[in-house]
Amino acid sequence: EWPHTGRLALYLLGLRATCPPLSPQRSLVTWLKYYLEEDWRGSRRHGHPLTSYYQYGLGVLALCVHHKRVREEVIRRLLTAQHHGRLGHSGNAVDTEAVVALAFTCLERRRLVGTGLAAELRAAAHRASRSMAEAQGPDGIIGNIYSTPWALQVFLATGVCQTEPAFGRAMAALLENLEAFGTAATMAQVLPVLHGRSYLDIASMHCREESDTLTPMDIEPPTEVPGNKTVQLVVECPLPWCYELRLYDRLVPVPAAASLLDVLWAAAALEPHDFKFHTQDTPQGPFLTQVLGLEARQEKRNYWQLLTAPNMPLQMGIADYRPQDGETLILRLSEW
Numbered sequence: 001e002w003p004h005t006g007r008l009a010l011y012l013l014g015l016r017a018t019c020p021p022l023s024p025q026r027s028l029v030t031w032l033k034y035y036l037e038e039d040w041r042g043s044r045r046h047g048h049p050l051t052s053y054y055q056y057g058l059g060v061l062a063l064c065v066h067h068k069r070v071r072e073e074v075i076r077r078l079l080t081a082q083h084h085g086r087l088g089h090s091g092n093a094v095d096t097e098a099v100v101a102l103a104f105t106c107l108e109r110r111r112l113v114g115t116g117l118a119a120e121l122r123a124a125a126h127r128a129s130r131s132m133a134e135a136q137g138p139d140g141i142i143g144n145i146y147s148t149p150w151a152l153q154v155f156l157a158t159g160v161c162q163t164e165p166a167f168g169r170a171m172a173a174l175l176e177n178l179e180a181f182g183t184a185a186t187m188a189q190v191l192p193v194l195h196g197r198s199y200l201d202i203a204s205m206h207c208r209e210e211s212d213t214l215t216p217m218d219i220e221p222p223t224e225v226p227g228n229k230t231v232q233l234v235v236e237c238p239l240p241w242c243y244e245l246r247l248y249d250r251l252v253p254v255p256a257a258a259s260l261l262d263v264l265w266a267a268a269a270l271e272p273h274d275f276k277f278h279t280q281d282t283p284q285g286p287f288l289t290q291v292l293g294l295e296a297r298q299e300k301r302n303y304w305q306l307l308t309a310p311n312m313p314l315q316m317g318i319a320d321y322r323p324q325d326g327e328t329l330i331l332r333l334s335e336w
C-alpha cells in the first residue's frame with residue numbers, strides 16, 4: 001500500500017477551507033504525519049519519497065496550514081532536494097517547485113520553525129519565485145498553462161506580485177486561456193489565483209457566516225460535430241525490456257468530436273481485437289495505466305506518456321484531448 005500523502009493533504013486543505021463548525025480533523029492530521037514518515041522511508045532506498053516530491057510538499061503545506069509542526073529533518077529533505085534540483089521530473093518541475101515553495105513560505109510565516117531555518121526557507125522560496133519568473137515564456141506562460149496558476153500562487157504568497165513584472169504577464173495569459181480549465185482538479189488550482197489568493201490564505205481565513213457560493217452550474221452538453229475523422233494510433237516501448245520499439249500502428253476512424261479515449265475504444269473494437277487498454281479513475285479524470293497488456297508500474301516510475309507526433313507531450317489526459325483529423329497520437333511507455 002502506497003502512503004496517501006497527497007490525497008489526504010488536499011483533503012485537509014479543502015476541509016479547512018470550508019470552515020467546519022467542529023474540528024474533526026485531529027486524527028486525520030496525525031495520519032498525515034504518519035504518511036509523511038512512510039513516504040520518506042521509501043526514499044532511503046530510492047533517494048526520493050515513495051509518492052513524489054509534489055505529494056510530500058503538499059503534505060508539509062497541509063500540516064502547516066493546520067498549524068502543526070513537522071520535524072526539522074522533514075523540512076531539510078525538501079530544502080536539500082530543491083537545492084540539488086531534484087524536484088522536477090518529465091516537464092512537471094514548475095508544479096512541484098511551486099508546491100514546495102508554498103510549504104516553505106507557510107512554515108516561515110507561521111513561525112513554525114526557528115529563526116535560522118526561517119531565513120533559509122525565505123531565501124529558498126524567493127529563489128524558487130525568481131526561477132519561475134525566469135522560466136516565463138514570451139506568451140506569459142510559466143511551464144505550461146496548468147502550472148502557471150501554481151507559479152502565480154508563489155508570487156502571491158511570497159508577496160512579490162507588486163514588483164514582479166512576470167506576475168501581470170502570467171495573469172494575462174491565464175485570463176486569455178481560462179477555457180483550458182475545464183476539470184475540477186484544474187479549477188481548484190486556478191480559482192484562488194483569480195481571487196488574488198494562494199493556498200496559504202486558507203491558514204488565516206476568518207470563518208464567518210458566509211453565503212453559500214458553491215452553487216452547481218448548468219453545464220451545457222458538448223455541441224455535436226457532424227462527420228468523421230481518422231487518427232493514427234501508435235504504441236511505443238523504448239524501454240530496454242521491450243522486444244520491439246513500435247508495438248502498434250494503425251489508422252482509427254472515429255466521429256469528428258471524439259476524444260483520445262474514444263479513439264482508444266474505437267481501436268479496441270477494430271478487428272482482430274488486438275488493441276487493449278486499461279484506465280484508472282483519478283480526480284484528474286481517467287489515467288491510462290495499461291496498453292497491450294503492458295502495465296506502467298508506479299514503483300518502477302514508469303507511465304504511459306501521451307504524445308502527438310512527432311514528439312510533443314499532450315497537456316491533457318485521454319478524456320479531455322480531442323485530436324484533429326489526420327493527427328498521429330503516440331502512447332509511449334516512459335520513465336519519470
Ligand code: B12
Pocket residue numbers: 005006007008010051052054055090092095096143144145146147150183186189282283284285286287288289298302303304305306307313314315316317318320336
Ligand atoms: C506527478 C504528476 C504526474 C506523474 C504521476 C505519477 C506519480 N506517482 O506521482 C506522471 C509523470 C505519471 C504524470 C503523468 C501525466 N501527467 Co501529470 N502531473 C503530476 C503532478 C506534478 C502532480 C500530481 C499529483 O501528485 N497530485 C496530487 C495527488 C494527491 O492527486 P491525485 O489526483 O491522486 O494524483 C494522481 C493522478 O492525478 C495521476 N495523474 C498525474 N498526472 C495526471 C494527468 C492526468 C490527465 C490524469 C488523468 C491523471 C494524472 O497521478 C497522480 C499520482 O498518483 C501534476 C501537477 C498538478 N498541477 O496537478 C501533473 C498534471 C496533473 N499532469 C498532467 C499531465 C498532462 C499528465 C500527462 C497526460 C502527460 C503526458 N503527456 O503524458 C500524463 C498522464 C498520462 C496517462 N497515462 O494518462 C497535467 C494535467 C493537466 C490537465 N489538463 O488536467 C498536470 C496538471 C501537469 C501540468 N502542469 O500540465 N503526472
